[in-house]
Amino acid sequence: MCESTPRCLPEDIMLNERYKIGRVIGEGSFGITYIGKDLLLNITVAIKEYFPLSYGSRDVRGRDDYSIYIYHGKNSELYNKGLSDFYSEATILSQFHSLDGIVSVRDFFYLNNTAYIVMDYVDGITLKEYVRKNGAIKGPEAFLMMKSIIRSLKKIHDAKILHRDISPDNILIRIKEKQLVLIDFGSAREKNVMTDKSLTVTFKRGYTSEEQYLRKGRQGSWSDVYSLCATMYFMLTGKEPNESIERMLKDRLVPLSEIENIDLTKRQKQAIMHGMSIKAEDRIQSMDELYSELYNKKRFSFNILT
Template sequence: MSSWKKGKKLNNGQYIVESILLRGGSSPCYRARDVKRDMLVTLKTTNITKIMEAERGDLAEKLIKQAQQVAQKCQSPCLIKLYPHVFLEDDLAYMVMDYPEGNDLANYIDDNGKLSPEEALKIITKVASAVNILHQNKCLHLDLKPQNIIIEDKTQNPIIVDYGWAVKLFALAARKTPISPNDCFSPPEKIKDSGKLGVYSDIYSLAAILYVLTTAQLPLNANLRSFQDLVPPIQYNNQMSDRFSDAILKGMALDIKQRPQCLKDWLDLFKQAQTQEESSSQEKQKIIEQTEFIAPPPEETVVQRSTQIITPPTITKPKYNYPNIEEFSFETVTLTEEKKLFGFVSKIEKNLTTKKGQYFVEYLGQGVNLEMIFIPSGQFMMGSSSDERHREKDESPQHKVNLNSFYISKYPVTQLQWKTVSYFPKVTRNLKHKPALFRGDALPVERVSWFDVQEFCKRLSKYTGRNYRLPTESEWEYACRGNTNTAFSFGDVITSEVANFDRPNKDNKNKNIKYEKKTTPVDNFYPNPFGLYDVHGNVWEWCEDNYVSSYTQKPKDGTAHLTSMVNQNRVVRGGSWSLSSEYCRSAKRNSYAPDSSYNFIGFRVVCVLD
């Protein structure tokens, strides 16, 4: 299902799409203008192509009736308003909801840092009051996470902007995407093939959100907690009492029998914690008591089986330390110069070739993935030949290197990937969540030092149970070349159509060609023959090696050249948006101090599977 673009008209022109929204769960959501009422609304979609043809005759009537029931029964200041209006178009069903302006909790924490236990409890209690209304109507949410909760600009109240699995409309069609087994906010019973779901499942998610609010750290996902203990939140926030920390952990118990069975019982644990805190006990008790929590119906009636709410998709869990290897196809480009008499270039021909490769996906949680591309073992000539244009002394002597196979990230690490991993528990060094100058989830992260990147790799390794590190310099060049021996992986010529670099100051030609003068999305250009993107230009990429000005003493087996000098310059490769095209050559080398961070240096990671 493709995303609608800005200006798309729906429902006979009543709604005009303005943008796609990241909020609102796994189904596409759009901000749109309701022309009739002259107001912004949220349109949430579900694909109905899989519904049996026999059901389609009165489908619109069923959907409208369901929306009316939900809109009438599920009303709360902290639950986004649903309008009793549903329309069908292009095999999609559209729900219409309010569009509250605000910042989601994930970005709220990024901007404000961890909250005091009092502030966090105030937010989570209001969210729980809305979830409690769903429970009273025999519905579960099952998709609670910070990205689906915003702090409204006007009222500063938290609002759940997604009904999750509680909306009966979505029970009519299969969910398009499987549940990520690494979702930090999903309870273990939701991930399992046949987990028994109940009110306690939403309690787990609320407790995990409270964990983030009070620590500014992502909790360990349920899948990995059988291998590693969850760090108690009190270790990240010294304002928290032991009982407050224990109440969070109680809500996140892996065994459903160890968890409170209703929201009131869970929030009562915080009441008990308040009696231990002299300065703020009266204030916090008032916060909880402001909301009336009614015990939900018996567990067996919480989910209405007749409406098919909550039937989690089957997830095949791979072996813990070995990922699921898949194949993929991609198109790579080759550029060749067509020359006239006397050697003048008349034009550059672009030829596309379809290739296949292998990869695995590292699930980082919250729908954020890291794709790792297989690089087969082999040998290549490292460095530049004597006749390569723009070659420099430190690219010699050209020599043969033998390498074992490895996996390397498909793209330079993006800002979204960096941000996600930066919330993993600290190993030795603090990390900024948003270090980049040029902001964008799909842009490469930059302004990260070599030392910062080492911490990133340590956190990623600890989280996944696999060994992640920077590529060695020879691994990087081998992966970049993709079995080519030309100046670039796509030939001996480069254009702004295939890489992001800058025009030389002395070059006054081709003024009509656009040079970005900033980073671009990591999938903006064609991949190289191994299926890797942005190996030329965009950002320099850190390598593991210490820099030396000659290859004379470099290892010939693909390992890194390391010295005992901690602050010796480290190698960067690939060129960047800020320099001209000759810096993008496969053999080009450069170096920077390991504690330096610039808006033109990023990185990608390597993983070797046993």
């Protein structure tokens, strides 16, 4: 998109007198992610820029001004609200920098009438790309890879924070280590999971729980459980799960027990399907409970997880 619409920052420019911008490694409706260089620490980083397409524009052709210009009307209010949410994403991520399964934040700053999050650079590809390229992942390997994600999400939920956008698109895999890293906390919100307070809706086809489609759906740790188990279903089968909202009308999702060459125990297959129960009240309620059912062990603490 940046080639046809020159809104992306050109390579080799400096940000905050410290970071050198490189090529674009990700682009969406609300932001652009660049590979970059931290010249102070001499390390490669990822730099995420807040840039919502609907509210503003920038043309870098023949210019030295890289500011984003906001469209007239209510766009300014919406833009500033998104900017505040972008800051919230950075603060949420910074709380969990020590967790293996979460991308770490190194810096945050305002510039060019927008803001930037500087994160550790993960040398890998999305889980979706990996499965599309290499096929379904064997059961034991998938379970081993998922442990760090489950551990991280338990810690996040303990802090009363929901991710709300778990999917193969938002998990990176370090190819050499076969390690998974959960990214993109743009939809994460602080919330007491014991209340019925409604939240902004976030959709990801095949991975969003049914309560997230409902305006006043009661979201909680069980919502992230659904998305994580749907992601595991994709890992194991190479197939996108049916949308939960469609399953409410007629459930056509093929259970893992009916799919050949899924090298898991009956209990493990049932655990994943239990985590994908359509109704929240029928579903596994926590990452603690999910771990117990998946790995047939007592519910874990961080000191005893193996």
